[in-house]
Amino acid sequence: MLTLGIETSCDETACAVLDGSDKIRSNVISSSLFRHRPFGGVVPEIASRHCLEQIDFVFQEALSQGRIKPGDLDLVAVTQGPGLIGSLLVGIVFAKTFSYQMGIPLVGVNHLEAHLVANFIGSRKPSRFIGLLVSGGHTGLYLCEKGGCALLGETVDDAVGEAYDKTAKMMGLGYPGGPIMDRLAAEGNSKKYSFTKPKQKNRFAFSFSGIKTAVLYRIRDRKRVTQAFRRDMAASFQRAVVSWLVDKALDAARAKQAKHIVVGGGVSANSELRRVLNSEAAKHGIRVWFPTFELTMDNAAMIARRGVDLYKQGKRDTLTLTGDPNFKVT
Ligand code: KG4
Ligand code: ZN
Secondary structure (H helix, E strand, C coil): EEEEEEEEECEEEEEEECCCCEEEEEEEEECCCCHHHHHHHCCHHHHHHHHHHHHHHHHHHHHHHHHCCHHCCCEEEEECCCCCCHHHHHHHHHHHHHHHHHHHCCCEEEEEHHHHHHHCCCCCCCCCCEEEEEEEEEEEEEEEEEEEEEEEEEEECCHHHHHHHHHHHHHHCCCHHHHHHHHHHHHCCCCCCCCCCCCCCCCCCCCHHHHHHHHHHHHHHCCCHHHHHHHHHHHHHHHHHHHHHHHHHHHHHHHCCCCEEEEEHHHHHHHHHHHHHHHHHHHHEEEEEEHHHHHCCCCCCHHHHHHHHHHHHCCCCCCCCCCCCCCCCC
C-alpha cells in the first residue's frame, strides 16, 4: 500500500510517500523558517501563504523522488490539527481534492500522535508505553496502550520548545532558539546558574514560564550580555529543563509500570535530553525511543505512518474534514 502524507500544520510544507508502514519512498520538506527569522517567531499569515505557494511543488517532488505516479497511491493522510488554521487548511483542501479526484480514501491525522509514531517507522510498536511529547507548541506525558493515548499531564503554560525559543530571543540568539541553545550549551558551565523546579498539583504536569522569567531577571541584572554569559546560561537552562523532563517521564514510567518511553516533537533532537534520558532510563531497565534526526522535525512521513495505523483501524474521513487547531491526542 502506498500512502501520501501531507503536513502543513505550521511553518513547514511537507509531502511524503510511505510504502506499507515502514519504507519511506520520499520525504520532502519546504520550510518557511527563513521568512520568520526577522520576526523572532512564526508569523501565521506568512506561514500559510508559504504553504499555499509550496504545496503543489512539494507534492510533485515527493512523487518524483519516490518514482511514483498519482495513480499508484492508495491512501491520503493529512494533518488535521493541532496547528495554525490557515496552514492546516492548505494541506486539508489539497488532500481532499486529491482523494476525490483519484477516488482513494482520506484520513485526518493528529500531528502530535504522528510525532510519537515517527519512532515506529521500521520498528515494531510496543503495546504499552509512556509518550513524552516535546515540541514548540506542546509538552505532555501520555500513557499509550491498545491504540489510544491518555493524557497524564501537560504544561500549564509554555511548551518546552517555546521556552527554548523565547529564552534564546532574550539572549539575542537567532530563531529557532532550541538548536542554537543546544549547541551553545555544550561549551558552557551548566552549574553556573540554578533554577527552582516548578511544583504542580498534578505530578505529571510541567511549567516552563518561570525559568524564562528567571533568565530575564538575570539578563536585566547585567550591564552586558557576553558570549560567556550566553554559553553558561544556555548550559544551565538546558540542564534544568532536561532534568525536569527526565524526572517526570521516569516517574510516569514507574507509576504506570511501563517499560518504554517514546519521545516525539522538535525538542526530541536535543542532545542533552537524549543523553540523560537514555542513561537514567537504562538504570531502571526502561527502553527509550527517539526518532531519527530527520524525523524529529515536522515532516509528512510521520503523518503517513499514523494515517496507515488509523486506516487499518477503520478510520475514513470525508470531504467535510476540516482543520482543528486544538485537536486533542486520543
Ligand atoms: O515539533 P516541532 O517541529 O514544531 C511543533 O510541532 O511545535 O518543534 C519545534 C521546536 C522549536 O521550538 C525548536 O526550538 C525546538 O523544537 N528544537 C529544539 C532542538 N531542535 C528543535 N529544542 C531544543 N534542542 C534542540 N536540539
Ligand atoms: Zn511538530
